[in-house]
Amino acid sequence: MASVGLIPGFFVILFSAGASGLGLYFLSNCASHTNGRNASFFAISKLTWPNLAVLFDLAIAIKCFGVAISYLIIIGDLMPQVVAAFAPDAQQSAVLMDRRFWITLFMATAVLPLSFLRKLDSLKYTSVVALIAVLYLCAIVIEHYFGKDFTPPPEGSVELVHFSFKFFRHLPVFVFAFTCHQNIFSVYNELKDNSQKVINKTIGISIGSAAFIYEIIAILGYLSFGKDVSGNVISEYRQSLFVAGGQMAIVILVIFSYPLQAHPCRASLDKVLAWRSPEVRGLKVPPLPSPFKYFAMTTAILVSSYLVAITVSKLDLVFAFVGSTGSTTISFILPGLFYFKIHENDPWNTGKIASLALAIYGILVMVVCLTFNVLNLLKN
Structure with missing residues (x-):
């Protein structure tokens, strides 16, 4: 929001x-053209x-892998701050202040066992806890802005309308924020009533509630800190037990959200690996992976994302590149192209026109935003 104005x-x-x-x-409509409850990209x-x-499938796997990395980076960013708030003396400990320690700890104790679950439905209870964590973050943003000790940002740092080419580097974050398309087929396959109406x-409920929460956090966060607000707003607030609790809640949120990326990443990776087999390549629904292959793929995702996360620390950079490549592909380009192709012999109507427009929009966002982000990376 700071890159474009209020x-x-x-x-x-x-x-x-x-x-x-x-x-x-568009994706759910296309899913109804597949056999039974075996919808997938x-x-x-x-x-x-x-x-x-x-x-x-390769694009989907890369996108989900990138998001999983960003979740681990958030753990590493926030846990030292949480420790410093709850136990100030612990700041003298190099281990407890090391982001790599916390990424390793939570990876081994929580992320790993959850990531081996086979069904998305198995994560419904952890997802409720994650939603509570989001509400906690909202409470922090609201309480800080309307609190008695609120200090407004410097004059001129909040603008109603602002435009610079920096916006094209941040547009992928807007795209990334609503990307959940990698899980729409699992939802379609597992819902008891998967009619188009349901x-x-x-x-509508998922995207609408997300938009409402994003508006609150974006507006009040921008009004609180102005155009110099960091990519991770929760790290901006003055340390207190209340804020530290919110930071801990976000850590819990991303721990429980990691499997929601590992699940489709593994499924798409399985399709990519199966492509080498001529027998599987000719099937509409490839066979389920063997227990060994399932274990090997999950382990590879966990280990490789862990290694990248302890090496890279720039969260907004990860968001920008994942948003401009993988997120635009599975949010706009593929849904538009799939719907258009399935209905290519139908008369031109609103849906068909909208699907083509969505695919073109996705391609433009990818090309323009990726170019600006690469140029910025080379410049710095």
Whole structure:
């Protein structure tokens, strides 16, 4: 929001929510054309562009892998601050202040066992805890802004309208914020009633509630700290037990969210690896991975994401690159192209036009934003 100003930022969030919801609708509509409850990006690719199915799944795997890395980075960023708030004397301990220690600890004790679960439905209880953590973050942002000791940012640091080319580096974050498309097929397959009406309601509640929460945090966070606000707003607040509790809540949130990325990453990786087999390549629904392959893929995702997370510490950089590549691909480009291809012989109508427009928008966002982010990276 700081990169574009208060008013445009408000509408960019709404527009991103609408575009994301439209992509989810197109994917769920395409899912109804698959056999039974076996919908996946692979299955729809076989109905549309069978020769490109492996590339689509590769893009999804990379996107989910990047998001998983960002979650581990957040753990490393916040846990030293939490420790410093609850136990000030612990700041003398090099181990407890080391981000790599906390990433390693939570990876081994919580992230790893949850990531081996086979069904998305198994994560419903941890997801409730994660939602409570989001509400806690909202409470911190609201309490700080309306609190008695609130100190406004310097004059001129909050603008109603502001534009610079920096916006194109941050636009992928808006895209990234609403990207949940990697899980829409698991939701479609596992819902008791997966009619389009129920799916549409699920999409509306999910995207609508996310947009509402994002607006609160973005507006009040920007009004609190101005244009110099950091990429991770929770780290901006003055340390207290209340804020430290919120930071701990966010750590819990990302721990429970990591498996929601590992699940589709593993599924897409399985399709990519299976592509080498001519027998599997000709199937509309590939067979489930063997226990050994399942274990090997999950372990590879966990270990490689861990190694990257302890090496890279720039959260906004990860968000920007994942948002401009993987998120745009699975949120806009693939949903638009899939829907258009499935309905290519139908008369031109609103849905068909919208699907083509969504795919073109996704390609433009990817090219422009990726270019600006690469140039910025080279410059720095």
